[in-house]
Amino acid sequence: MRTVRDAVFDIFRRYELTTVFANPGSTEVPLLAGLPDDLRFVLALHEGSVVGLAIGWALGRERPALALLHSAAGLGNAVNAITTARENRVPLVIIVGQQDRRHLALEPFLAGRLDRLAGDYPVRVDQPVRAQDVPGAVLRAFHEATTSRGPALVVVPMDDWQAPFDDETVAAPARLLRPVAVADADLAPLVELLTGARRPALVAGSGVGAGWSALVALAERLGCPVYQESFGGRAGFPQDHPQYAGVLPDDRIRLRERLRPHDVVLAVGAPVFRQYSYEPGPLVEPGTAIALVTDDPAVAHRSPADLAYLAAPESVCARLAELLPTPARGGAFSRASGREPYVGGPLRHVDVLHELAGRLPHDVVLVEEAPSARPDLHAIVPARTSFGFISAAMGGLGFGVPAAVGLRMALPDRPVVAVLGDGSTLYGVQGLWSAAHYRVGVLFVVLSNGRYAVLDRLADKHGGGKGPWPPFTEVDLGAMSRSLGCPAQRVETYADLTATLDEVLPSLATRETPLLLDVAVGVDP
Template identity: 60%
Template sequence: MSSVREATLDVLRQCGMHRIFANPGSTEVAFLADLPDDLEFVLALHEGSVVGMATGHAIATGRPAFVNLHTTAGLGNAVGALATARVNRAPLVVVVGQQDRRHLALEPFLAGRLDGLAGAYPVWVNQPVLPQDVPAAVRRAWHEAVQHRGPAIVVVPMDDWSALVDPALGLAAPMTVRRAGSAPGPAADELAGLLDDAANPVVVVGAGADDRATWHALVSLVERLGAPVWQEAFGARAGFPQDHPRFAGHLPAGRSRLRSVLTGHDVALVVGTGAFRQYPYEPGPLVPDGLTVAVVSDDPDELHHSRADLAVLADPAALCAAVADRITSRRAAGEVVAAARPEPVDPPAPGEPMRARHVFAALAERLPRDVVLVEETPSTRPELHRLLPAREPRGFVSAAMGGLGFGLPAAAGLRMGDPTRPVVAVLGDGSSLYGIQGLWSAARYGCGALFVVLSNGRYAVMDRLADRAGGKAPWPAFDDVSVHGLAQALGCPARRVSDHADLLAVLDEVVPTLPDRIEPLLLDVPVRIERGFEP
C-alpha cells in the first residue's frame, strides 16, 4: 500500500512536472512537507504570481506546469491569472487545497466553496469522490490541460493525502493519450505494433462501435488478428456482429469474473467504450497482471475514465481500418470459433409455465436479420443476449444509464425515425410501467413496433438482490396490474398470450407484418422467472 500523496507524486514524475509553483497555506502542508529531492518547490509571494510563473513555464516548455493553491483565498486570488492562462492557451495542472473532508459538512474554518469560483476559465474541474481517486484525477487533469490548452483544477481535501491506495487497483485514467485527428497514421502504427507483438490479444467492443463502417473495420481487423471479441458489460448497443465466429459473448460485470475472462491475454484492444464498465463493485484488481490495455474512442470522457496504458482519441472506424491494414495476418492457424453457439431451447412441457428463454427462442426463430431489438428486461438480459444476437448495426438498443422507462418510448421513436426496419421491444412488465403512456403516442402516430412484455407481476431483479443480501423485500407483487388492459386503455392494440402454443401462433401471424406495420401491438406474455441471477 502507498499513500495518496506518494501515488500523486509518482503521477507528477510520470507527467514530467518536477516543479511545484505555489504559495502555501495550512490545507496544503500535508502535501508539501518533506517534499522529495527530485521535486522542486518554487515560491511566489502572491497567487497571481504563482500562476503567472507557471504560465510562462508552460509556454516555454510546451508542457503542463503544476500549481498548488490554498483553498478559497488562493484560488480567488489566482482567478485573473488563470483567465490569462486560458486565453494564452497555457496548460496548467492546478491542485487546490480544501479543509479536512471528515468535517466539511460543518463548514469549518478555511472550508472553501470552490465549485465555480474560477468561473468558466478552467478547462476541467474535479473534486474526487474518494481519496484514492486523487492520483487518477491529477493524471486526467494533465491530459485535459494538454488537450484543451488551459488550466485544469483538482480540489483535494487535506486529509486525503495520508489515505492509503492499493497500487494493484491501478488508476482510473490512461497513462498515455494520443489524438489521431484526421491522419491516424502514427497512432495506427503504435497500435499495430502493440498487437503484432502480442502473443494472445483480445478485442472488447462497445456502443461507440455500433455503425456499419466500424463493424466492417473491426471484422477485418479481428479476422487478421485471430482474436476473440467480447461485448462490454451493460452495453447499450452492439459493437460487433454477434453471430460472427469470433464473437465470444458479453463481458461479466464483476471484477473477479472479468479477470477470469481476460486471464491469459496479454493485450486488450477496447473500441467504442471505456475500460471497463462494471456493476456491482467488487474489491481487487480490475484486470489480471500483465495485461496491456489500449482504448480507442471518439469520446474523450470515455478515454479519461479508463484503466488503460494507451488511449487514442479517434474515429473508431478510421483508426481500426488503418490498424487492420498494418497488422500481420495470423489466419494461417485456421479459424476457431470463439464461443459455442446457444443450445436449442426445448418448449415447455404440458402444464409447465413459460420461461423467458422460451419467448426469446421463439423470437430468434422468426425475427428478420435487420430487426432493431430494444431491450429493457433486467432480470433476463443475459438470456436475451445469448439467444438473440445483434446481427446488423443498430440491431440492439438499450438504456445506457440503466434507469427504467426508456425501452417502450424509444422503440416507438426508433420505428418513427427509420420505418424501413422492423422494431421489437422486449420489456419486463415492471419496466414497461415506467413508460406505458408511450403506447398512446405509438398508436397516435402510427409507430408499428411490436412490444413483447414478459409479465410476472414483480420486480424480479430487486427480489433477487434482496435474497442475496439475506433480507426480506418490503415491496409487494403487482400481479393484479393488467399490462394489456392498460395498453388498450391508451389506444394501443394488445393481446394476452395464454400459453406457448398461443405465443408461437401470434408470432407467426405478426412477425411477417413488421416491415410494413403501421399499427403497434403489445403482447402480454406471462412468464416465470428463475431465482438465480448474475449481471
C-alpha cells in the first residue's frame, strides 16, 4: 500500500528536498524511522540552529531547503530564525510535527496550537484537513516558498504519515513557471526619469541576489554612485567597484545629507529606506525623486517612492542598461575608509578586520554577526562577490554560526568565514556541534570582548545613564566550542593573530574540520 509518507518522499526527491535539517521529537518519529538511504538527515542541537542551517543551505544552493520541527516547542524555539528567513527572503519548506490527529480534540500531551505560533512571518501556513492532503500541502509549500522567497510551514499530525495514498489527487501543480520579462512600454516612465536625471544614484539591496552583472551594467551605463542598503542581508553590488560609494546611513538626518546631491535615486532590490532609530523628517530632501524596483510585494507596497516596479530586478536592470543613453559622466566615487592598521597595544576589532581583509580570497563567503563591529567591517572588508557579505536582515541574534555551516555544506568548494561577536555566538553556539560532526570546514572568527558592546554604545548615545547589564567575561568560548567537538584557539596578541591567519586561511577552501578563533579584543571607542 502506498502511504502519505511515500508520496511526500517522492516530492522530496523530485524537488531536491533530499537533505532534512531537524531536531526531532516523538511526533516526527513516524516520518523519520527507517528513512530511505537517498534522503540525508542532518541533526542540529537546537531548533534555531536547524532553521539556521537550512537558511545557509538554501542561500548556497539558491533553491528551497527542508527543515523539520517538533510541535510547539520546536516551532517556538525556531521563530527567531523563521523571522530571519522571512526578512532575508530565503525559501524554506518547514514541516512541523503535531500530535495524533485522532485525539487532537482532547489536547493531548505535546499537542500544539501551531497555526499562529510563528505569527505573520511564514509566507504560508497549512494544516491539511485530511491526511491525504499532506503531499499537496508540501508541494504547495515548495511553490509558495519559491515564489514569495520565504518560509512556508506545513503542520502534519504524526498518524498522517502511514495513511493510505492510493489514487489520490495532489492539489498543487507539478510544475510552476514564473515569467519575468518586462515590456519596454512598461519601463518607459523609468527610462524617462533616469534619462532626465542630472545626478542619479543607485541603492543596491540584498534583493538583487546573485545577479550582479545586470546591475553593474546599469550602474556603468548611468555612470553614477551605487550605495548599499543599510542592514541588508546580502551585498547587492561589488564593493571593490570604483562606483561603489558605501553603505547608506541608517538615520534620516545623515541619509538626507548623503543623498542631497542626487535628483533621482533608484533603489534596486532594497526597501526605501531601511532605518534603525527613529528621527523625524523626510527620507530625502524635496526635489529628489525616488524610484524602486523589487520583486517583494510588501516592500513595493510600503515604500514611499514616486515610481515603483514590482518585477524581477535582474530583468529590469538588464533591459534598462540597453535602453538608456550613455551620459557624459562617470569615474570613481568616494566612500568612508577603514581605520588605520594595528599600531600596538591590545587588539581591537578593527585590527582583526584589517588582517582578514588582506588575506581573504576573492571568492570567500563571509557571514557577519558582530553588531558593534559591522560598520567597520563594511568599511574595511569589501564584498567582492554576492556571497561576500551575508547577515541577518532581521537583526535577531543566533544566525551567524548555523548559517555559515549551512552555506559551507551547500558550497563545499568555497571558503567560508563567519565574523561574530561573542554575545552573538552564544545565541547559536549549538551549531558548532553540527559543524564538527558533519566535518564542515568553516572558520569562525569570534571578536570576544566579554560584553554586549553595541548595547553599551546605545546606552551612551541615549544619555540616560549606564545600562544595568553586566559583562560576561567568565564565558570561555574556546572551552565551550571544544566541548561541542569543534577545535578552538585563543588569540590574544597581534603576532598570534597574523600567524594563525597565515596558517589557516590558505587552506580554507579544502578544510574539512571547523575551527573557532576566540580573539580577545578590547572595546573600541
